Amino acid sequence: MFKTVPTTPFDDQKPGTSGLRKKVPEFQQKNYVENFIQSVFDSLEGFKGKTLVIGGDGRYYNREVVQIALKMAAANGFGKVLVGQGGILSTPAASNVIRKYKAFGGLVLSASHNPGGPTEDFGIKYNIGNGGPAPEKITEAIFARSKTITQYVIAEAPDVDIDTIGTQKLAGMDVEILDPVADYAALMEELFDFDAIRALIKSGFTLRFDSMHAVTGPYGKEILEHRLGAPEGTCVNFVPLPDFGGHHPDPNLVYAKDLYDLLMSPDGPDFGAASDGDGDRNLIIGKGIFITPSDSLAMLAANAHLAPGYKAGLKGIARSMPTSGAADRVAEKLKIGMYETPTGWKFFGNLLDAGMATICGEESAGTGSNHVREKDGLWAVLLWLNILAVRRVSAIEIAKEHWATYGRNYYSRHDYEGVDTAAANTLIDDLRARLPKLPGTSVQGLTIETADDFAYHDPVDKSVSKHQGIRVLFEGGSRVVFRLSGTGTSGATIRVYVERYEPDPKRHDLETQSALADLIRAAEDLAGIKVHTGRDKPSVIT
Template sequence: MSVVTVQTTPFEGQKPGTSGLRKRVKVFSQQHYTENFVQAILSAIPTGAQGSTLVVGGDGRYFSKPAIQSIIRLAAGNGVAKLIIGQDGILSTPAVSHLIRKYKATGGILLTASHNPGGPDNDFGIKYNMENGGPAPESVTDRIFESTKTIREYRIVEGPEVDLSKIGSTSFGQLQIDIVDQVKDYVAYLATIFDFDLIKNFLHSSDFSVRFDALHGVTGPYGRALFVDAFGLPESSIQNCVPSEDFGGGHPDPNLTYAKSLVDAVEGENISFGAASDGDGDRNMIIGKGAFVNPSDSVAIIADWAQKAIPYFKGGIKGLARSMPTSGAIDRVAKKNGYECFEVPTGWKFFGNLMDAGRLSICGEESFGTGSDHIREKDGLWAVVAWLSIMAAANAEKAGTTVQDVLLQHYRTYGRNFFSRYDYEEVDSQGASDMVAHLRSQFTSADFVGTKLGQFEVAESGDFSYTDPIDGSVSKNQGLYATFKDGSRIIFRLSGTGSAGATIRLYVEKYSNDPSEFGADAQVGLKPLIDEALKISKLKEFTGRDKPTVITSKV
């Protein structure tokens, strides 16, 4: 089996974003397209592809298996020593991060478009993770992009397809391939972080009921291993747990819109605790009967209970962090407990530097991403088990405590940061860019401070910039924000996680320490702020959209 050099030409637009390269399947399936991008990744590995060990896996979406066969041929052609591949090509994003760290791999290639729909007419994605298990920093993704613009050839080894269904070791030329269990290592690791016996005893000694929804994504087998096998719950505790190439025709995004069947089940069947995860397993949603846990509140509550409820944190909390658009709820936990707290741009790689430096334990993003320094990716199932640990601890203190009770207890201690996000998906790219330019001209103007948007007086505004305290790197233009004198905020960002058009995200936040408001519907309290944000942005005029695709918020 000898190396073959294949001539090619560059494709435009192969610029990886915060979560790699995401395009429609029809784009990736063009001749040479996937091979060009994977070759660019291999060429950009800081220590070189020669002799490296890479973990490969993904969410099992359509086009994953042919892409993995291409990766195998390219890895062999570039002198990679070993590939560790999930059985059937399936590994959750958190599991990939754990395997990279456990086996001290050079890095990993993940095949996922996360929470985006799958299938022949939908999305596919590829991203590279570093030796710490986290997403590649801009210095590496920039090198990948530069390589895609100049590539003229890639190197492969021809050979028969590798059987991805059989666990064990095989070889492909000089390349060693280890096909590993999708679930075993990851679930065993979670068992060292949490007290599984405590959770199991709580679930079996109370009438606290659970329903987990994998949305036909990668976490189906993991959910079964946890809820049915480890915790001994009945089959009725899980739903949609068979991975599907098109996610059962659904949208694997764990929010109130796309996980409606779970929301309806929790309310209709009086289920105590509901949770969902996304396509690749790094996001989560937590709900209870009559309660939605806003992701911004979720990470704050986990941080507040961590030392009391989760054995992994018994030794202390190193620090807390959130992405800039995430509400300030976690800041209040940090201040009360004397923890260092960081505000970073959107993108998990920014948390990784802080974790590697020993300054961060727990962090989260308002986009349903929550995690800790146990790995270097956000981790949906970790967050779900963290919440089960909290519910077990809360019920040990007072039997019958509900998810809503935990929320209200937190608000009584810290006040409530009302928060909502409006997503406008697949908006015309030019219209979105024009709207952002319009906003930037106002938000970055010195004259904007002191002006009033309705009842809200601008105290500070700009385009968020971040200087990494660990490596000194600077990330600019990370989101246009306006903070008002009463502490309220509005933020606009163009998201890089879509595969077509543009996604505009509007974030609104208001703080209250009035107990009479703690149980209120966030949309009611935030409506005046939302109205002003839509008015100043002229979103409808620029995009033609009069309503968002998804709203993140509920009582």
């Protein structure tokens, strides 16, 4: 029934901030998937007879890896596996299933917002029993095991029918195929005032939700059109495809330009939104205004009490370090905790579990709350709709009122993608070495107040995470941040975050890149981006 297969280690199975991500051909190497999954199981204790959750974003190679994972779960002693129908579960839905059914943990098959297809990206991430990504102590153990693994165990059994809802047996283990949308949709109905949103839509409010041929298509269709009464056609690109229709499923102004153009047109809808490959990111655009993810976090936090699930108020707000400080002023006014963490949703888990934070967000289009332990794109869309339904003003009015109250953080991220890894590391190392000498000096007419290499001291488990990004703060509250991304699969991505705080409402209508022009030049001068990379301009500006 079970067989033990000898194997040899791969030296590149180190999980990043969101699991192991590689190109599909790398995952298709003999024993590559099996080695990693066995390394995950070998790094865990106490799961015999317990429940595992498996699901993914439906990208190319998803169905094949689901079958491998099921057979290895049976051979390793799990008692039951819950699988989304067709191998599908959005990342926030997977987190919810783990939590709702008190599973031991879950395997989330996704490369998030990265492209999909036979030569594109795939990923495997392990989530723990709270529904969140495995903390560093577990991912480090997985990597250590992957370097010494000599064998894996797997059931010799036919493939499971993952398309039919119901329970089956696999080598003595129960396999239950779930409706991937039902539990998630029920949770959203608990958190938000669906009657108020229905009334808003019935009054003539129009919206567009673009799933980018990714996993949230069925979720958006069920919730927005079927349960909330939005007209058919509100949801577009709602059929999940293994290659996302040949598009890049990243909800930003580059890859969702059609949606942006529609919302900027005279005849566009009142509200537009998009989500990414695995459903954990969001893009929010009101008629005539793009709401940056950093601003969205702040505005959602300031208005969250209007939704039933948050009427008691927030315990605290958490944001990743590169995310703008807009939410900080909301927390200050609400007299609640404000926590600045490294990039990576796993850092929010301790704060949420400890009841120290309720809403969390990242500048990379990720926002969420304590309802699950992942960021949640559709949740953010529904909270926006709930706020609009109660306040009965436009998104642009909400934004302008917010800036008048708290000040505006002009903010932009410049990505230099596919940079030679050695050159990127040299840039960061050189800048890090110069940090002690920067305070008190000037660049592009701006005086540097402080400069450091961000380290996070977790207030819950007291762990310390160092080298999480270089911060250069200027007098007056502006800053630039430099960081290497861990979400790509080839080369390195240098991310430069540029932010200016503007308290004067008379200066809240500037074009963002113009408002940040001197800081953008300062960032180039400080890091020598062109010298190190040969790049004259970023690959993507968001």
